Amino acid sequence: xxxxxKDLTVAINGKEIIKxxxxxxxxxxxxxxxxxxGSGKSTLAAAITGRDGYEVTKGEIWYKGxxxxxxxxxxxxxxxxxxxxxxxxEIPGVSMTNFMRTALNAQREYRGQPNIPAxxxxxxxxxxxxxxxxxxxxxxRSVNEGFSGGEKKKNEIFQMALxxxxxxxxDETDSGLDIDALRxxxxxxxxxxSSENGFVVITHYQRLLEYIVPDYVHVLSDGKIVKSGTKNxxxxxxxxxxEWLKEEAAV
Amino acid sequence: xxxxxxxxxxxxxxxxxxxxxxxQYKELISENDTPHLRQIRENAFxxxxxxxxxxxxxxxxxxxxxDALTEDDxxxxxxxxxxxxxxxxxxxxxxxxxxxxxxxxxxxxxxSKTGDLKTMPDGVVVGSIxxxxxxxxxxxxxxxxxxxxxxxxxxxxxxxxxxxxxxFIWVPDGVKVTKTLQIIKIINRKEQLFVQSRxxxxxxxxxxxxxxxxxxxxxxxxxxxxxxxxxxxxENAHLELYKLQNLNDNSALINSTFIKQMANSTIKTNTxxxxxxxxxxxxxxxxxxxxxxADVLGLYLMDKEQHIDNQIRIDHNVPNCTSNELFKGILxxxxxxxxxxxxxxxxxxxxxxxxxxxxNIMLKSTATxxxxxxxxxxxxxVKCSHGATVGQLDQEAMFYIRSRGISADNARMLLLYAxxxxxxxxxxxxxxxxxxxxxxxxxxxxxxxxxxxxxxxxGTPDKEYHFxxxxxxx
Ligand SMILES: Nc1ncnc2c1ncn2[C@@H]1O[C@H](COP(=O)(O)OP(=O)(O)OP(=O)(O)O)[C@@H](O)[C@H]1O
Ligand SMILES: [Mg+2]
Numbered sequence: 001x002x003x004x005x006k007d008l009t010v011a012i013n014g015k016e017i018i019k020x021x022x023x024x025x026x027x028x029x030x031x032x033x034x035x036x037x038g039s040g041k042s043t044l045a046a047a048i049t050g051r052d053g054y055e056v057t058k059g060e061i062w063y064k065g066x067x068x069x070x071x072x073x074x075x076x077x078x079x080x081x082x083x084x085x086x087x088x089x090e091i092p093g094v095s096m097t098n099f100m101r102t103a104l105n106a107q108r109e110y111r112g113q114p115n116i117p118a119x120x121x122x123x124x125x126x127x128x129x130x131x132x133x134x135x136x137x138x139x140x141r142s143v144n145e146g147f148s149g150g151e152k153k154k155n156e157i158f159q160m161a162l163x164x165x166x167x168x169x170x171d172e173t174d175s176g177l178d179i180d181a182l183r184x185x186x187x188x189x190x191x192x193x194s195s196e197n198g199f200v201v202i203t204h205y206q207r208l209l210e211y212i213v214p215d216y217v218h219v220l221s222d223g224k225i226v227k228s229g230t231k232n233x234x235x236x237x238x239x240x241x242x243e244w245l246k247e248e249a250a251v
Numbered sequence: 252x253x254x255x256x257x258x259x260x261x262x263x264x265x266x267x268x269x270x271x272x273x274x275q276y277k278e279l280i281s282e283n284d285t286p287h288l289r290q291i292r293e294n295a296f297x298x299x300x301x302x303x304x305x306x307x308x309x310x311x312x313x314x315x316x317x318d319a320l321t322e323d324d325x326x327x328x329x330x331x332x333x334x335x336x337x338x339x340x341x342x343x344x345x346x347x348x349x350x351x352x353x354x355x356x357x358x359x360x361x362x363s364k365t366g367d368l369k370t371m372p373d374g375v376v377v378g379s380i381x382x383x384x385x386x387x388x389x390x391x392x393x394x395x396x397x398x399x400x401x402x403x404x405x406x407x408x409x410x411x412x413x414x415x416x417x418x419f420i421w422v423p424d425g426v427k428v429t430k431t432l433q434i435i436k437i438i439n440r441k442e443q444l445f446v447q448s449r450x451x452x453x454x455x456x457x458x459x460x461x462x463x464x465x466x467x468x469x470x471x472x473x474x475x476x477x478x479x480x481x482x483x484x485x486e487n488a489h490l491e492l493y494k495l496q497n498l499n500d501n502s503a504l505i506n507s508t509f510i511k512q513m514a515n516s517t518i519k520t521n522t523x524x525x526x527x528x529x530x531x532x533x534x535x536x537x538x539x540x541x542x543x544x545a546d547v548l549g550l551y552l553m554d555k556e557q558h559i560d561n562q563i564r565i566d567h568n569v570p571n572c573t574s575n576e577l578f579k580g581i582l583x584x585x586x587x588x589x590x591x592x593x594x595x596x597x598x599x600x601x602x603x604x605x606x607x608x609x610x611n612i613m614l615k616s617t618a619t620x621x622x623x624x625x626x627x628x629x630x631x632x633v634k635c636s637h638g639a640t641v642g643q644l645d646q647e648a649m650f651y652i653r654s655r656g657i658s659a660d661n662a663r664m665l666l667l668y669a670x671x672x673x674x675x676x677x678x679x680x681x682x683x684x685x686x687x688x689x690x691x692x693x694x695x696x697x698x699x700x701x702x703x704x705x706x707x708x709x710g711t712p713d714k715e716y717h718f719x720x721x722x723x724x725x
Pocket of ligand 2: 042043086
């Protein structure tokens with residue numbers, strides 16, 4: 001099993017946001033997480049990736065056979081966990097190229113590999129840029145600075161493609177993308193899909209799931225997974241919204 | 252001249268000691284003066300005698316603990332010591348591929364093997380100010396003491412009254428100096444010294460000069476350095492000035508720079524402060540000719556209990572001038588900072604464009620900064636803006652960077668470095684930019700203190716970075 005979250009409780013500033021959540025992701029699987037605004041989807045993503053201030057007050061997060069609760073964010077990244085941010089951060093003064101080379105080399109160092117030679121890195125970048133069809137000039141600019149909403153999202157997938165994570169969490173990567181960009185991003189994800197890695201795709205829309213077909217769909221509501229199913233669940237949700245789930249839960 | 256010692260050990264406060272010295276050794280101090288200069292000295296002395304040094308109650312010095320400085324014991328030399336050591340032996344500058352013409356000052360005294368004043372092949376005159384006074388009385392009459400203006404404080408007054416040495420540079424009309432001139436000032440003495448130096452730098456019409464002014468100490472001995480520099484930048488002349496400050500934690504540096512600009516001249520000053528116990532940089536630019544432009548930039552990286560005080564004043568005295576101020580600082584530990592940006596626009600100075608910005612990152616809650624913009628505008632058709640920010644490291648950005656596998660230390664470095672890069676990138680001499688770039692990285696990693704010799708001297712083997720920021724890519 002790639003990811004095994006057991007009875008997880010997460011609090012921010014003492015306020016419980018995730019309230020006893022269980023989730024299992026096996027290698028080769030794509031899990032979609034849907035749910036109303038404010039239900040805790042991004043909080044879950046932050047807790048898995050080790051963001052400071054997201055306190056795990058109960059439960060465990062097992063990844064590749066290790067409970068990663070308490071590990072630093074960078075160590076988790078080096079172990080192969082990647083987060084595509086719902087709101088990518090602008091970092092003025094740091095170029096995309098340098099940022100990615102620094103990140104890639106940090107991850108290689110963690111795995112005991114030597115730094116990537118400059119020429120090889122540039123080749124790799126070109127290849128991945130094509131894959132997600134991002135504008136050549138974007139990598140010369142500062143990280144996300146002045147990028148359009150869609151460009152920022154594509155840039156997240158570009159970074160993912162470069163770092164080749166084992167577990168990728170995509171937090172609303174589809175929002176803000178035009179139809180073509182959505183297809184390209186999905187194509188990128190599908191190309192990276194293998195029997196060795198897993199994806200957790202957070203989305204509000206069924207449309208993304210037509211392109212990235214999930215093995216499972218979960219509904220997160222008020223910090224808990226209230227329903228799990230196959231891709232058909234997403235279709236039901238698209239049609240009926242979340243209210244019926246709440247009614248169902250109340251019964 | 253009868254004098255038992257070259258130096259006097261004080262038993263009183265610094266101002267009392269200096270007043271006594273002046274009275275007793277006036278002849279020695281002013282031995283190279285023309286009557287004109289002697290009068291300037293005398294006037295300055297009288298003001299100083301009355302007013303003394305600024306103190307904690309003086310408004311413009313409120314945030315800088317000047318009392319502790321002026322109440323300490325110092326030795327003040329009135330004669331140039333016989334230099335036995337070779338200056339190159341205690342100090343070396345090795346900016347690779349960076350060919351400079353060096354002017355060395357040891358403990359405030361001009362040192363040169365080739366004489367006190369020399370004319371270079373391109374016509375530039377470089378040398379000791381005391382030698383230049385005699386050689387160029389008409390230039391002194393025209394400029395010396397004129398650029399400082401009347402509002403000068405006790406440090407400027409006592410410098411004017413008792414100055415004995417410093418650097419003189421004269422770039423005649425039309426001369427474009429291709430080789431960067433570098434003034435290296437080193438303090439190296441067993442006693443706690445009070446050092447004064449006075450510089451006069453004149454750029455003739457259509458001339459160009461790029462100048463580095465390095466203040467360094469070679470050991471941990473305390474000192475108080477009081478420097479006054481006057482620049483006259485004539486019509487359509489262009490000056491680039493880099494000030495590099497890297498003194499030990501026991502040193503204090505009071506730096507007063509006055510720049511007078513004539514029509515269509517441009518200046519760019521970049522004040523890079525890496526280390527020093529206490530520094531006050533006062534830069535006063537007077538835009539006196541239409542079409543003049545001034546870029547006044549600075550970067551300060553302070554930690555421990557260091558104190559930095561940047562006082563920038565830009566006078567837009569005539570129409571159609573532009574100025575741009577940007578100072579950035581990173582303060583760690585208990586370091587404290589002051590930024591005072593003062594823009595003055597005279598009544599008729601229409602079409603003035605003046606921008607001012609001061610940005611600070613505080614790494615610990617114990618660090619403090621006092622940033623005060625001040626605009627005094629008497630014209631109505633002007634564009635002025637000012638902004639100041641004080642903040643911590645951006646935690647959102649920290650997480651973003653770390654979520655890609657970059658360690659907290661390196662993420663922090665990356666952000667701090669990016670913050671500083673705005674200033675570093677303004678250095679147009681490429682080898683110098685690279686060197687400063689390197690130093691900033693070292694400083695941010697806390698490695699610079701091991702090679703306190705100089706900002707540019709890196710005798711210590713380069714430590715490995717976990718990442719390599721290639722600025723050309725940024
Ligand atoms: N730093 C914080 N301090 C306090 N509350 C927070 C903080 N961050 C998030 N929350 C709260 O936690 C809850 C869950 O937020 P989260 O961002 O995880 O929701 P989400 O499911 O991702 O929503 P959306 O679909 O709108 O992205 C919300 O009620 C939010 O207000
Ligand atoms: Mg969210």
